Amino acid sequence: MLDPKFLRNDIEKTAELLANRGFKLDVDLINSLEEKRKSLQIQTESLQAERNSRSKEIGMAAKRGEDIAPLREQTAELGAQLDAAKEEFTALAAQIQEIAYTIPNLPHESAPIGKDEDENVEISTWGTKKSFDFEVKDHVDLGEALGGLDFKSAVKISGSRFIVMQGQIAKLHRALAQYMLNLHTNHHGYTEMYVPLLVNADSLYGTTQLPKFGDDLFNTKPATEEGVGMSLIPSAEVPLTNMSRDVIYDEADLPIKITSHTPCFRSEAGSYGRDTRGLIRQHQFDKVELVQFVHPEKSFEALEEITMHAEQVLKNLELPYRKVVLCTGDMGFSATKTYDLEVWVPAQETYREISSCSNVGDFQARRLQARFRPAGKKKPELIHTLNGSGLAVGRTLVAVLENYQLEDGRIEIPTVLQHYMGGLTHIG
RNA sequence: GGAGAGGUGGCCGAGUGGCCGAAGGCGCUCCCCUGCUAAGGGAGUAACGAGUUUAUAGCUUGUUCGAGGGUUCGAAUCCCUCCUUCUCCGCCA
Numbered sequence: 001m002l003d004p005k006f007l008r009n010d011i012e013k014t015a016e017l018l019a020n021r022g023f024k025l026d027v028d029l030i031n032s033l034e035e036k037r038k039s040l041q042i043q044t045e046s047l048q049a050e051r052n053s054r055s056k057e058i059g060m061a062a063k064r065g066e067d068i069a070p071l072r073e074q075t076a077e078l079g080a081q082l083d084a085a086k087e088e089f090t091a092l093a094a095q096i097q098e099i100a101y102t103i104p105n106l107p108h109e110s111a112p113i114g115k116d117e118d119e120n121v122e123i124s125t126w127g128t129k130k131s132f133d134f135e136v137k138d139h140v141d142l143g144e145a146l147g148g149l150d151f152k153s154a155v156k157i158s159g160s161r162f163i164v165m166q167g168q169i170a171k172l173h174r175a176l177a178q179y180m181l182n183l184h185t186n187h188h189g190y191t192e193m194y195v196p197l198l199v200n201a202d203s204l205y206g207t208t209q210l211p212k213f214g215d216d217l218f219n220t221k222p223a224t225e226e227g228v229g230m231s232l233i234p235s236a237e238v239p240l241t242n243m244s245r246d247v248i249y250d251e252a253d254l255p256i257k258i259t260s261h262t263p264c265f266r267s268e269a270g271s272y273g274r275d276t277r278g279l280i281r282q283h284q285f286d287k288v289e290l291v292q293f294v295h296p297e298k299s300f301e302a303l304e305e306i307t308m309h310a311e312q313v314l315k316n317l318e319l320p321y322r323k324v325v326l327c328t329g330d331m332g333f334s335a336t337k338t339y340d341l342e343v344w345v346p347a348q349e350t351y352r353e354i355s356s357c358s359n360v361g362d363f364q365a366r367r368l369q370a371r372f373r374p375a376g377k378k379k380p381e382l383i384h385t386l387n388g389s390g391l392a393v394g395r396t397l398v399a400v401l402e403n404y405q406l407e408d409g410r411i412e413i414p415t416v417l418q419h420y421m422g423g424l425t426h427i428g
Numbered sequence: 429g430g431a432g433a434g435g436u437g438g439c440c441g442a443g444u445g446g447c448c449g450a451a452g453g454c455g456c457u458c459c460c461c462u463g464c465u466a467a468g469g470g471a472g473u474a475a476c477g478a479g480u481u482u483a484u485a486g487c488u489u490g491u492u493c494g495a496g497g498g499u500u501c502g503a504a505u506c507c508c509u510c511c512u513u514c515u516c517c518g519c520c521a
Contacts, residue, residue, distance in 0.1 A: 004477095041478055045490045052490090055502040059446030068501080075501040200511095248438080248475095369476090373438095378457090378473080379484065 001208075001366045002103055008034060017106045020113045020328040025103065033096050040092060044085040051078055101211050105363040107328040108300070108337040114327025120340070121327065126311070127320030129344050130403060137409070138347030139401040140278045143169055145409050146428050149279070160276070161268065161283040163394075168427040172400065172413070173286070175420035177261045177393045180288040180313050184390055188309045190259035190290060195239035197262060198230040203242040206368040208334045209234060215269045218283075232265035236289035237387040244293050244370035244383065251375045254383065255302060256293040259390070261286065279394045280352065286393035292386045293370065296362065299384035300337070303359040307339045310355040310390040317414045319399050320344040322351050336361040341391070343399040354395045357388030 006014045007030055015025040054075045058068050107113075112121045143149025148169025154162040165173055184190040198220065204210040209217060209231075221229030233239060240258050249256070264287050275281035290309060294302045307323070314321045326338040335358035342351035362382040365371070371380035404412040410428035413421055 038478080041490085045478065048491090049489060051501075055500095056446070058501055062446075072501045079501070380475085381484085 001100055001363065002106065003362075003366065004100065006106075007100070014106065018104065021104060021107055021331060022115065022329045023104055026099075030096075030099065033092065033099075037089075037092055037096060040085065040089045044082070044089045047078065047082040047085055051075065051082055054078065098211075104331075104333045105336055105361060107331060107335075108359070108361075110300075110325075111331065111337045112325060112327045113329075115329040116327075117330045119327040120324045120330055123323045123325055123339070125320070125322040126315065127318065127344070129320050130346070132346065132405075132407075134407040136346045136402065137405060138278065139398045142401050142405055142409060142411065146411070148172075148427070158283075161281065163279060163282060163284075168421070168424070169397070169401075171421060172411075172417070172427065173393060173397050175417045176396050176400070177286055177288060178420055179316075179417055180390060180393070180396075181259065181261050183313060183316065184259045184288065184290060184309060188257070188290075188312070190257045190309075193236075193240060193243075193258050193260040195236060195260050195262065197233050197239075197265075199233055199238050199242070200230055203238055203245070204231060206245050207238045207241050207364055208367065209238065212333065216267055218265045218267055233262065234266050235264050235287065235387075235389075236260040236262040237291060240289060240291040241364060241385055241387065242368065244365070244385065245368040247370060248380045249293070249372040249383065251295070251372050254293060254295050254372055255298065258291050259288060261288045261393075263287075279398050282394060285395075288390050288393065290357075290386075290388045290390040293383050294386065295372070296381065296384045299359045299361060299386060302384075302386050303337060303339070303357060306386050306388040306390075307341070307357040310341055310357055310388050313391050313396075314341065314343060314354070316416050317396070317400065319396075319403055321354070332356070332358060334358070334360050334363045336363070343395070344403065345399060346402045346405075352395065352398075354399065355389040355391045358386065360385045360387065 002014070011025070011027055011030060015027050018025050054071070058071050058075065061071060062068050112119065114120070137145075140149065140151070144151070146167075146169060148166050150164040150166055153164040157164070181192060185192045201210060204214075204217070217234060218232040219229055220231065239262075240260055243258065244256075263284055265284055268281060268283060271281060279285075290306055292302050292306055311321070311323065321341050321343045324340045324342060326335075326340060331338050338356055338358040340353050341355035341357070343354040344350075345352045361384050364385045365382040368385075370383050370385065372383050373380045400414060400417075401411055404414065406412060406426075408428075410426045413425055413427065418425055
């Protein structure tokens with residue numbers, strides 16, 4: 001959620017920045033609602049103040065043994081007025097909040113301005129694309145031929161966009177996740193976390209999946225007026241980032257760096273027809289997530305760092321990739337700035353997203369009430385939160401299968417993973 | 429799943445209808461005292477929102493005692509629902 005002060009004091013500038021990401025802020029509507037809010041709030045609060053002081057008087061009169069019946073009657077009338085004002089104010093405040101919830105974060109000035117993914121800017125490329133002197137197969141053909149990817153069984157058991165993995169491929173998938181976790185905990189300073197995969201609505205509001213993106217979630221109960229029950233996490237970002245909810249950290253505790261390997265569940269509503277083949281877009285996939293809570297002045301520094309941590313996985317796996325900074329029009333709802341890492345996928349002859357690292361600024365922290373107490377100061381301030389995939393495990397498996405394929409259909413195992421595979425050098 | 433007892437400020441803990449936003453303690457900050465240290469004395473110390481303001485200063489004001497409803501002129505205190513913690517029993521990887 002944006003700082004409401006932006007909407008009150010600097011709405012034109014805010015609208016301009018939001019326009020960069022293709023969001024049209026209804027300035028006139030907000031201005032008129034705000035104006036109403038202000039007068040209504042003043043009115044309501046002064047009625048409340050009046051009631052409070054009268055009630056106090058009644059209490060004192062009662063103590064003196066005076067007759068309080070007439071006073072009570074008078075105040076009862078005031079109460080009716082107050083109830084009406086309160087009701088009106090609550091409705092208006094709810095309307096304003098509903099709008100506020102749908103406003104995305106302001107892009108940072110260093111994010112390039114653009115409409116959509118075509119205007120993302122490549123920052124760097126790494127690694128050499130292997131030249132294959134045979135026709136490359138995609139991971140589906142490779143995996144099925146090796147008996148390790150079983151799409152048919154997954155359809156039978158659950159439906160499309162699920163996968164059954166088997167044998168060495170299942171093990172390779174596990175090895176990838178283990179390797180990533182070990183790298184981040186042993187070398188990048190993250191603390192490993194085991195977290196719930198089912199979360200409550202408060203958590204989803206905290207990380208801004210709700211109220212706007214509820215359709216992307218799998219819920220344990222259909223949404224009703226009573227609530228939605230619990231939801232399967234779309235990313236470990238949700239439980240990890242919610243660790244900070246309603247916490248006031250000591251400044252010395254920052255930065256906090258945590259990581260977790262979890263399955264992620266996404267309904268992928270609205271993406272029918274895209275990436276229907278293979279493991280690229282699944283309802284369930286594994287991911288190793290990196291989350292940092294940092295001092296507000298350090299968050300852009302931290303974004304570079306967290307991105308580097310994700311890049312290190314690709315480098316160590318010797319997978320060619322490129323780093324892209326998302327333009328304002330392609331950034332996620334809560335991000336101020338995002339780097340995507342895209343891995344080379346030989347069969348598609350293109351780079352595909354495998355990690356997304358974002359500085360969220362105080363956007364989530366405001367909803368989470370995630371704060372720290374600056375040394376020597378009384379007032380707590382909002383922290384900044386960051387998250388990054390380090391990496392999406394399923395897509396990394398795709399990249400390994402395709403980039404490490406041999407002409408005979410076998411897969412070479414990247415050096416750093418061989419240890420995790422019991423010394424195995426090839427699959428197949 | 430059953431029975432019982434709880435949830436109060438950074439922490440502990442008192443408070444069963446009216447100067448209670450909340451005694452007391454711990455912690456923390458500042459000051460005094462003590463030639464260091466330990467101890468002692470004094471003062472201060474919740475969050476969030478609105479208005480005013482150059483101001484995250486001050487002032488005025490509202491809300492918040494697990495959450496949400498209700499009763500009342502007035503609720504930490506009474507009633508209802510939910511969440512959650514602990515103890516005992518049951519079940520269980």
